[in-house]
Amino acid sequence: xxxxxxPRIDDGLTVGAVAELLGVTVRTLHHWDEIGxxxxxxxxxxxxxxxxxxxxxxLERIVAYRDAGLGLDAVREVLDDATTDIGTTLRAQRAQxxxxxxxxxxxxxxxxxxTDAHERGILLSPEEQTESFGPAWDADDxxxxxxxxxxxxxxxxxxxxxxxxxxxxxxxxxxxxAALQQALGDALxxxxxxxxxxxxxxxxxxxxxxxxxxxxxxEMQVCLGRMFASDPGFAAHYDGIRPGLASWFARIxxxxxxxxxxxxxxAVWR
Numbered sequence: 001x002x003x004x005x006x007p008r009i010d011d012g013l014t015v016g017a018v019a020e021l022l023g024v025t026v027r028t029l030h031h032w033d034e035i036g037x038x039x040x041x042x043x044x045x046x047x048x049x050x051x052x053x054x055x056x057x058x059l060e061r062i063v064a065y066r067d068a069g070l071g072l073d074a075v076r077e078v079l080d081d082a083t084t085d086i087g088t089t090l091r092a093q094r095a096q097x098x099x100x101x102x103x104x105x106x107x108x109x110x111x112x113x114x115t116d117a118h119e120r121g122i123l124l125s126p127e128e129q130t131e132s133f134g135p136a137w138d139a140d141d142x143x144x145x146x147x148x149x150x151x152x153x154x155x156x157x158x159x160x161x162x163x164x165x166x167x168x169x170x171x172x173x174x175x176x177x178a179a180l181q182q183a184l185g186d187a188l189x190x191x192x193x194x195x196x197x198x199x200x201x202x203x204x205x206x207x208x209x210x211x212x213x214x215x216x217x218x219e220m221q222v223c224l225g226r227m228f229a230s231d232p233g234f235a236a237h238y239d240g241i242r243p244g245l246a247s248w249f250a251r252i253x254x255x256x257x258x259x260x261x262x263x264x265x266x267a268v269w270r
Contacts, residue, residue: 012040012042012044012051012052012055013050013051013056014048014050014051015030018056018059021056022059022060022063023063024063029059032059032062035072037062037072037075037076038055038059038062039055040052040055041055058079061079062075062079068090069093069096069097070093074089074093077089110163113163114159114160114163117162118150118155120143121143121145121146121155121158121159122142122162122170124167124170128167129142131171132167132170132171132174133174134174153214154213154214157213158213161213176209180202180205180206181241183202183205184206184238184241184242184245184248184249185242185245188244188245188248194252194255195252195255195258199252199256200252200255200256200259203252203253203256204256206221207221210224218262218267219257219262219267219268219270220269221253222253222254222257222262222264222267223267223268223269224253225249225250225251225253225254226250228250229247229249229250234246
């Protein structure tokens with residue numbers, strides 16, 4: 001409320017004084033004046049518009065309800081419509097606020113999962129990873145993958161997909177990959193030749209499954225196949241399924257790429 005220290009002109013307050021008193025901008029007061037929400041009631045002999053005590057009281061109520069989240073139309077209704085139940089209006093505002101809080105809570109959870117996925121890769125505990133991927137799985141591999149690939153587009157894509165992937169979806173993906181590796185071993189045993197239709201189907205099946213992690217082009221698949229054959233860890237994994245499987249797998253990927261017009265000798269990660 002106005003005190004004896006408030007700057008007055010002819011028993012009223014200027015726009016600038018009211019703005020400072022209420023903690024709003026002069027522009028805001030002008031806007032409220034323009035839309036007829038709150039206007040200065042008096043003028044000085046010199047023509048300056050000034051706010052009276054009654055005007056200031058209305059402005060204080062406007063600021064209070066606006067700060068509580070009501071829109072200006074709702075504020076006008078509360079102040080000017082005698083039939084309005086203020087309690088009902090405020091309860092409705094609280095209900096909207098509760099919905100917004102819930103929406104923000106869900107957004108925060110989503111951001112937390114996305115952040116964790118960028119940092120951890122797979123959002124499963126070590127025990128859940130073992131349960132999903134088998135006893136040979138090493139949960140520390142995810143940390144190693146981030147160290148190797150953390151700055152790449154593919155890691156970002158992997159993390160974005162991982163953030164929304166459930167344990168059941170990870171298990172289904174792991175089952176698909178295990179079935180593919182079994183099929184690769186069986187095909188090698190059966191003498192399937194790289195470049196044959198059966199070999200090409202297996203290479204395509206691998207590309208489709210792997211694309212659940214990030215989009216995998218045929219050239220990128222060739223690069224992966226070479227890594228499977230040359231990296232000691234990957235080579236040991238595939239050769240542990242069937243002796244010679246790592247190099248045979250790389251060959252069927254290369255021949256599949258060749259069948260689609262790609263020179264595997266010129267393939268790069270793109």
